[in-house]
Amino acid sequence: MVREETVFGPIFSRRLGSSLGINLLPVNGKICNFDCIYCECGWNKDGRDDTRLPRAAEVCEALEAKLKRLVDDGTPVDSITFSGDGESTLNPDFPQIIDDTLALRDRYYPSAKVSVLSNATQAHRPDVFAALRKVDNPIMKLDAPTNELVAKINQPAAGYDVGRVVEALMQFNGDFILQTMFLKSKDFDSSSPETLSGWMDIVRLLKPREVMAYTIDRPTPEEGLQKFTVEEMNTFLKPLIQEGFNVQVKG
Ligand code: SF4
16 A cells, blocks of 8 residues: 655656655555545555644645755656645645645746645635645546445545535636546446436536546455446547547546
8 A cells, every 4th residue: 555755756657747746644644534445545444553744844844855856966847746645635734735835846846737636525615725726736536426426436524425525616617627536346337327427417517627537557445346448438438528528538
């Protein structure tokens, strides 16, 4: 299972180029209000040994030290991405950390893009939403169109409601990236006609500037999950592609 330092990388990815990661969760644990059956950080119950969240000042210091070193070494940085051992927006200093990160990006690597991978559960909070609006790429997860299916795939903490998340995402006026994991198990199939139809209706409502569709890539905490091929995903996503949505499929 993946455990990251507060500032990690850079790692090279085809999509993001040379990408520096920021983990706002515990260095030796996991904190998330989802417990996705495919999470590469493992189950929440296995990540409770360390619950200390890094504070804004620490993140700023670690990031600045790393950026300085990378500039001195002549290492390129194309992107700075908030991902890590859980949900970044649960860190109470998230808004301050975004401001600090944008200022450091402007100083050291002004052309690097700042991205946040989030499960969108905190997007209704004004301070979190304002911070998400400031970054180049707010990448918001929505894996299923109903509370029943979200319960199976994401196992959210009590109080989750798809309708509330969709309402929060409406505030972006389409200026965000929607990320959806497609998979199947013996209990469900993300590509079933009724699930796809409900999910596509949400996409049409939200009009995200990009839809990032992906599938399982690494070992998952739940056993028996099945992935889709790129061809299968392109086929079942065809209606949205034909309607002109920018759909990026990753196998
Ligand atoms: S939202 Fe992300 S970090 Fe949280 S359980 Fe799901 S995959 Fe893991």
